[in-house]
Amino acid sequence: MNEEDYSLPVHTSLLQKDEFFGIGQEPFMFIVMMTIIFSALIHIACLFAGGLILFVLRFICRKEQLRLVFIMQTLSEQDYYRG
Numbered sequence: 330m331n332e333e334d335y336s337l338p339v340h341t342s343l344l345q346k347d348e349f350f351g352i353g354q355e356p357f358m359f360i361v362m363m364t365i366i367f368s369a370l371i372h373i374a375c376l377f378a379g380g381l382i383l384f385v386l387r388f389i390c391r392k393e394q395l396r397l398v399f400i401m402q403t404l405s406e407q408d409y410y411r412g
Contacts, residue, residue, distance in 0.1 A: 346394070346395060346398075348394050348395075350383055350387055351387040351390060351391065351394060352383075352386050352387060352390045352394060352397055353390075353394065353395050353397050353398035353401075354398075355397075355398055355401055356386065356397035356398065356401060357383070359401075360379060360382055360383060360386070361379070363379070364376060364378070364379025364380075364382075367379075
């Protein structure tokens with residue numbers, strides 16, 4: 330009896346989450362959009378503040394890149410749901 334190998338190789342790049350600049354995709358896009366809006370409405374110096382925030386968040390998320398994604402999901406959920 331001949332046994333065939335049906336296993337398929339799984340590439341690790343397919344298992345990794347999308348992230349920009351070392352943080353999750355959603356927090357990165359949120360910070361970039363808010364930085365652009367504030368720099369257009371208030372002052373161009375908001376670009377410096379947005380860049381500084383990105384560096385601080387990258388430092389915070391160096392061990393767990395999805396930390397901000399979990400925080401944003403937790404804050405966006407309701408505390409209780411009506412039945």
